[in-house]
Amino acid sequence: TTSKITVRAQPFSRFKCHCTICQEIYNKPYAEFVVVNAKNVELNKSDQLLFAKYRRPPALTRGICQNCQSPLVGFLRLAPFLKLAFIPIDRFEDPGALPAAQGHIFYHSRSEEIDDNLPKFSGYWKSELAVSQSVLKGLIQH
Ligand SMILES: [Zn+2]
Structure with a gap:
């Protein structure tokens, strides 16, 4: 079965990586994913996630579900007080309710x-900056 994830807040942003x-x-x-505040993400206890850190950018900690062998969630600490979760849109019951890319x-x-x-953002820093700016905008508005 495909693991689902529970998100209790509206995502900040949505990008195609x-x-x-x-x-x-x-x-x-x-991959198309949304970015949410990690504190609003609930992992199901039944999900067996194997976390792997990739040295290549973007340096996300990625959780691969051991049931369906596909990525479920990635985590990135943007600031001491802010940890972000990156979740592929096909993990949502209703992707239509998500913000536009x-x-x-x-x-x-x-x-x-x-x-x-x-x-279209090319280059590591331009890509990171696009995501960070959109997240900061979301933080201010929420
Ligand atoms: Zn990527």
């Missing part, structure tokens, strides 16, 4: 050209 790690572990040209990140390592109107 073209980094090589996402391509590898999702086996897709990019704000752009493509790590676009420099894309395996496929994307023809849409969303902003």
Whole structure:
């Protein structure tokens, strides 16, 4: 069965990530995920997550579900007081209720050209900055 995750707050932002790690572990040209405050995320006790830290950027701690062998959640500490959770949108019961995608990140390592109107961020720092800015905006508004 596919593990589901419980999120008790509206996500800050939503991005499509073209980094090589996402391509590898999702086996897709990019992964689409939302960013939420980790304190609002509840993991089911039945989920057996194996956490792996990748040295390559983005330096997320990624939890791979041992039941379905696919990534369930990634964690990143942005500041001493703020830990973020990155959750693939297909882990939500109702992905239609999620915010609209704000752009493509790590676009420099894309395996496929994307023809849409969303902003495309290339390079490590530009990609990180796009996510951070959107999260900060969300923090101020919530
Ligand atoms: Zn990625």
